[in-house]
Every structure is written in C-alpha cells, then in structure tokens.
Amino acid sequence: xxxxxxxxxxxKSGNTWFRAFLECLLGEDGEDLDLNALERVPxxxxxxxxxxxxxxxxxxxxxxxLERVLPEAFASVARKSRGAVFQKLHDxxxxxxxxxxxxxxxxxxxxxxxxxxxxDVCVSYACHRSELTLDEVIRLMGDASHGxxxxxxRQQLQIRQILGGWSSxxxxxxxxxxxxxxxxxxxxxxxRPLAVFESAVRFLGLSHEERxxxxxxxxxxxxxxxxxxxxxxxxxxxxGMDRFFRKGEVGSxxxxxxxxxxxxxxxxxxxxxxxxxxxxxxxELEF
Amino acid sequence: xxxxxxxxxxxxxxYSLIIExxxxxxxxxxxxxxxxxxxxxxxxxxxxxxQDPVAEGARxxxxxxxxxxxxxxxxxxxxxxxxxxIVDRESGTTDSDIRLFLLGTMxxxxxxxxxxxxxxGSVVDSPQGAVAILGxxxxxxxxxxxxxxxxxxxxxxxDLCAVRLNDAGEPRVFGGYPQFKLWPDSLAAFELGxxxxxxxxxxxxxxxxxxxxxxxxxxxxxxxVFVLSESNSVESxxxxxxxxxxxxxxxxxxxxxxxxxxxxxxxxxxxxxxxGGEIRMYEVLRxxxxxxxxxxxxxxxxxx
Numbered sequence: 334x335x336x337x338x339x340x341x342x343x344x345k346s347g348n349t350w351f352r353a354f355l356e357c358l359l360g361e362d363g364e365d366l367d368l369n370a371l372e373r374v375p376x377x378x379x380x381x382x383x384x385x386x387x388x389x390x391x392x393x394x395x396x397x398x399l400e401r402v403l404p405e406a407f408a409s410v411a412r413k414s415r416g417a418v419f420q421k422l423h424d425x426x427x428x429x430x431x432x433x434x435x436x437x438x439x440x441x442x443x444x445x446x447x448x449x450x451x452x453d454v455c456v457s458y459a460c461h462r463s464e465l466t467l468d469e470v471i472r473l474m475g476d477a478s479h480g481x482x483x484x485x486x487r488q489q490l491q492i493r494q495i496l497g498g499w500s501s502x503x504x505x506x507x508x509x510x511x512x513x514x515x516x517x518x519x520x521x522x523x524x525r526p527l528a529v530f531e532s533a534v535r536f537l538g539l540s541h542e543e544r545x546x547x548x549x550x551x552x553x554x555x556x557x558x559x560x561x562x563x564x565x566x567x568x569x570x571x572x573g574m575d576r577f578f579r580k581g582e583v584g585s586x587x588x589x590x591x592x593x594x595x596x597x598x599x600x601x602x603x604x605x606x607x608x609x610x611x612x613x614x615x616x617e618l619e620f
Numbered sequence: 621x622x623x624x625x626x627x628x629x630x631x632x633x634x635y636s637l638i639i640e641x642x643x644x645x646x647x648x649x650x651x652x653x654x655x656x657x658x659x660x661x662x663x664x665x666x667x668x669x670x671q672d673p674v675a676e677g678a679r680x681x682x683x684x685x686x687x688x689x690x691x692x693x694x695x696x697x698x699x700x701x702x703x704x705x706i707v708d709r710e711s712g713t714t715d716s717d718i719r720l721f722l723l724g725t726m727x728x729x730x731x732x733x734x735x736x737x738x739x740x741g742s743v744v745d746s747p748q749g750a751v752a753i754l755g756x757x758x759x760x761x762x763x764x765x766x767x768x769x770x771x772x773x774x775x776x777x778x779d780l781c782a783v784r785l786n787d788a789g790e791p792r793v794f795g796g797y798p799q800f801k802l803w804p805d806s807l808a809a810f811e812l813g814x815x816x817x818x819x820x821x822x823x824x825x826x827x828x829x830x831x832x833x834x835x836x837x838x839x840x841x842x843x844x845v846f847v848l849s850e851s852n853s854v855e856s857x858x859x860x861x862x863x864x865x866x867x868x869x870x871x872x873x874x875x876x877x878x879x880x881x882x883x884x885x886x887x888x889x890x891x892x893x894x895x896g897g898e899i900r901m902y903e904v905l906r907x908x909x910x911x912x913x914x915x916x917x918x919x920x921x922x923x924x
Binding site: 388 | 676677678679680689691692693720721724725756757758803804805806820821823824825826850851852853854876878879907908
C-alpha cells in the first residue's frame, strides 16, 4: 500500500517548481528533466486517472457525486502503489456533501503546503489568467466560491477544485486537524533553498543526501526551467500567457500594484499575512 | 406442454451485435426479431463485489469474462462472457441514468469480452472510407464529429469505435447508434438550443443530440484516424504517425483498457495490428479554449 503526500497550494505559489525538483531528485542519474512529463507528481485532479479508477467517465457524474467517490478513488490509487505517492493539488482541504474529507483517509500521510506573499500571488495569478484584470484577481482571492474547472457547461480535463479565498485556502490546510502539514514559504525556497528543500524532503520521508538535493536544485533552477519552457514549451501554461515560468521573483508586486490594490489585499488577508510574516506587527509589509 | 410467461424484450442492433433488452433503449436502432441474439440485457440482482477480481478500481472489478461496475445512486451492472448484462438499479434512479452507463462503459466492456477492438472515439463516414476521431475524455471528439456531421459526413458512432476482423481478416468498423452527446458550450457553437434536448442524466447539463438521419449499421473500412489532444498553442498542429508507432498510439486509445483481460487481448491486438496497416493516422493538437471550429474541421477534412 502506498502512502499519499499531497503537494498543495493556492496557484502560483511554488508548487510546480517543487514538482520539477522532485522529478529531478527521484529521477535516474543523468535523466534529463522533461517539463511536459512531470509524471512522478501527477495532478490529483486529473480526470484521466479518475476515469481509470471508476471504470466510467468522471464527467458522467455531477460534481457532488464525484466528490462522494473521490476519497475511495485516491485510496484505490494508493493500494496499487508502493512507497510514497506524490500528488499535486490546488483544491482547499474540504469535505464532500456527506461530510467526508476529500483529502484525508488512511492512505494519506500528509501534505506539503506552499505559501507565497499574496501580493506576489496576485501579480503572478493575473499573468496566469490573462483574461482577468488585477482588480478581478484581488476580488477572486477574497471570494469564498472561487474554483477551478468549476463550470457545469463544458467538460474540462481537471475536476472541480474549490479554492475559496487565499486566506481560507491557507487556513483550510494549515489548520486542519486530520493530517500533518509541513508549510513552506516561497520566499524561503528562494532565500535558503538547500535548508528549505531538505526539510521538505525529510517530511516526505525521503532519505536523499544533501549532495543529491543540491544536484536536484541545480537541475531545476528557475533559469533552467525557463530555458526548458522556451525550448520545448510547457503544457500546463494556460493559453494567452506568454510563459509559465515568468519571473519567480520576490516583491514584483512593488512595481505592479497600486497602493489602493495593496491596501485591499492587506485588508482582506491581514491575519494570515501577519501569521506567515508577510506583514509585521506594526503593519509594515515584508518582502 | 406448459407455456411460461416471458417478459417483453426489445430488440436492437449496435456495433455489429443483435441486442435483446428488458430495458427500452430508444437511442438504438431496432433489429428484426428473426436474427439470433448476441447480447441480452436483463434486470436482476448483481453482487456487490466479485470473488476473485483480476483487475479493480474504486468502482469496477474485472475477471476473465466478468465485469462489475458500480455507480453510486444509479445501480450495479454486471457483464458476463460478452453475452449478458444484468442491471441492478437503485430506487429513484431514472432510465436515462441507467442507459448512459449501459450504452457506454458496459457496452464497451461487452465488446472487449467478445474480443472486439474498442477504441475511445467517434466515427463518421466519408466517400474515401470511415474516419475515426479518437482521444481521451474532454479532448473534443464528439464536437469534432458533430462538426463533420454538419458538413455532410454521416455518423457511424459517437464515443465508441468498434472494430473487428471480417472473414478475410480485414478490420472493419461497425455502426453504433444515431446520437451525439454534447456539452452546452458545444451546443452553443452549433447554435443548438438546450431547451429541446434531453439531458443525458437529470443531474448533468450534457445533452443527447439525436442524429435525425438513420445510421447504417453495416461494416466499413476505416481509412483515417485522428487522435485529438488539447494544447496551449494558438494554432492546431497535425503530425502524421508512421509505422509501428501507429499501433502504440492506437493501444493508448483503447476504450476502458483497464477492463481488457488477457484472454481477449490476442484477438484485440490482432485487430489492432491489422488496422495499423490500413489507416493513415494523425496526432492532432487542438488549441485549448475557443477555437475557430470551421478552420479546424477544414484541416481535418483536407486529410481525408
């Protein structure tokens, strides 16, 4: 029986970077990273996997019906696996209509939660969703009903994920009392990569040595990922966005957001921002 | 001599099979009552689990000649030896709910039990031969097939492409039933009003779009295969697949491959190999999101 670890985050918070890192770390020596085959960390929301587990199309079930069988589908994936099973998620930690948690059952070992300054998330998310303005993204980041693939009017390759607002997303995972969660700040991933990635690797129950972690970090540096995307494209890049690996910087909000936009984000997410060090006690912005 | 009561059975023809069913299946084309029956569909009790499954997932179990599928809130379905499907319906479920799973996953399972190659895709006919549009769920198969149908290419089957070898060992594709299933975004693209169209299940917005012309259920030679997938590029891209790679790509497109038991594989792979020699095959990357369907269909038709 495999043990499931979720790699989870609000979008644009370092999840894909970590997936690329794990792909390098778990890959054979000399194996080239293929951005379009991040197969060691598939998406838990991928319909194809769920269709295989159900024996029929997940699209032939309503969202609510599908969420009722989802925990069993994940458990079945784990039963057929050995060792650690890594799955990427953007959904919030939530329950189905029958009050059964979607992401907590006997096969789940824990979750790595990636968090990033919501001011930078906003800028990056607005580039990712080119159809939205910054103001619309700010509104979505505070919208309890914000979801991905949540339309009932067309079939999408992913199943519905309900993100909710940024703060409630953070809280849903980090304050859940059912599965262990290891929180990683994007800013720390950039500032102290070796220590931060090593702590994540240990949380995932992996025993790789420091030099292997360092090697994987070099193989998936931001410049390298950007170069790979330039050469071979990246299938997870949404249409309308020039590149998925855009800047990856800390503090890019400073040159993009107006003071009014900053104030709205801070007002919506003050408590969570203080808790994770994005806002200090005196109300000053860090990063 | 005593004459027992026998329930009324409906008779249909689909995917080369004569089907006798206790459940009315208005989507299917009727068959003559004199033809011998290949598949019987009955209402009855279905076990909750199989004794010794060889393959299983969260809601199905399969063993040689047996397939059990469970749809919560709808019912349990059991297919045996490619000859019988038993339906154990839950109370409160509708006929549409039952028919969607019966005519999809269960019919696909039966075809596989019979060693018939079943690919995930829709088929239309052209003067040059039949054309299959394959791909995973959500790739745009039915939408593309409907667009081709609007251009005058008649429907052979939607969502399921059944291929079997004839007596001369030549692969032939068989007609399914005259219906498309489309989501509202596709309906809008074809200016079809949702109001007049039946939902495929009461809980889904997806609609059943009947194909008004009769479909021919006879055998056809398959000449072209297009494997669709979504991409984030702006333009659609076509790449011809050559040689043995065609067989590998076709294998990936087998409908419910997880149901395929070892004993049926020989016949299925023999058909696959024969099919690979007959077709021209293209991998098609379709831009994600809104596309100019007209231009996309032009590109497909130019390769017929």
